Amino acid sequence: xxxxxxxxxxxxxxxxxxxxVPKPMVQIGTRPILWHLMKYYxxxxxxxxxxxxxxxxxxxxxxFLNYDESVSNDFIWSQxxxxxxxxxxxxxxxxxxxxxxGANATIGERLKAVEPHLKGEExxxxxxxxGLSDLELPVMIDEFRQSSAxxxxxxxxxxxxxxxxxxxxxxxxxxxSALTQSDIWxxxxxxxxxxxxxxxxxxxxxxxxxxxQRLIESGRLVAHKxxxxxxxxxxxxxxxxxxxxxxGTAPWKVWRKGPAAVSNESERISxxx
Numbered sequence: 526x527x528x529x530x531x532x533x534x535x536x537x538x539x540x541x542x543x544x545x546v547p548k549p550m551v552q553i554g555t556r557p558i559l560w561h562l563m564k565y566y567x568x569x570x571x572x573x574x575x576x577x578x579x580x581x582x583x584x585x586x587x588x589f590l591n592y593d594e595s596v597s598n599d600f601i602w603s604q605x606x607x608x609x610x611x612x613x614x615x616x617x618x619x620x621x622x623x624x625x626x627g628a629n630a631t632i633g634e635r636l637k638a639v640e641p642h643l644k645g646e647e648x649x650x651x652x653x654x655x656g657l658s659d660l661e662l663p664v665m666i667d668e669f670r671q672s673s674a675x676x677x678x679x680x681x682x683x684x685x686x687x688x689x690x691x692x693x694x695x696x697x698x699x700x701x702s703a704l705t706q707s708d709i710w711x712x713x714x715x716x717x718x719x720x721x722x723x724x725x726x727x728x729x730x731x732x733x734x735x736x737x738q739r740l741i742e743s744g745r746l747v748a749h750k751x752x753x754x755x756x757x758x759x760x761x762x763x764x765x766x767x768x769x770x771x772x773g774t775a776p777w778k779v780w781r782k783g784p785a786a787v788s789n790e791s792e793r794i795s796x797x798x
Contacts, residue, residue: 533579
């Protein structure tokens with residue numbers, strides 16, 4: 526299943542740190558967040574990527590054209606450097622399509638721009654490219670396939686440390702509680718989509734505003750709640766948080782846990798049932 530990653534953002538709220546790179550190329554440890562996200566999808570067997578480039582897309586192209594395996598893989602150095610044997614590799618079996626989708630395009634316009642690369646794909650995955658999770662992806666995919674929906678989005682609870690204030694009549698405060706302890710859910714930026722989604726996107730539109738509203742009206746939108754780890758990287762504080770986690774548990778690094786579970790659909794294909 527192909528994975529569309531939206532890589533056109535400039536990361537305005539990361540200004541001062543990420544002035545010279547597009548947002549997906551802001552590093553967590555020794556690799557950019559884009560790499561961490563692609564490793565996540567590859568862990569579940571989805572290794573055919575379409576990168577929707579925009580702001581400084583050449584930086585992303587150069588990164589992969591000059592990819593250095595030694596940064597994240599063990600290797601044996603011998604013969605004065607003439608021979609290098611990698612004990613493991615990252616991206617040998619990845620396929621990446623680099624698509625220029627416009628410097629100022631909306632998410633909906635970027636997706637429409639890569640429609641030709643998704644010809645023949647009944648179902649595909651998409652992601653904003655700036656958030657990480659330990660989501661059990663096969664579960665979300667199986668739920669979607671069992672539905673008649675054309676789109677599924679991941680719901681997560683906000684991680685910001687704001688308080689919700691309940692105000693009664695007359696301005697009296699009725700209660701204060703943490704936003705993270707509320708029953709508020711937001712769009713986590715992970716999507717499963719059917720090719721029919723393109724019929725719902727019109728020029729200049731964002732993906733989850735007008736097109737998803739049309740899906741709602743026709744009963745073709747479903748959601749999957751994530752109760753595990755999720756963290757986006759909108760601000761420098763978010764980057765610091767991910768850096769700290771990367772030095773410890775790094776819950777999004779599901780590939781550390783060994784072979785992934787596959788979806789029921791994949792099992793049916795592999796067994797011929």
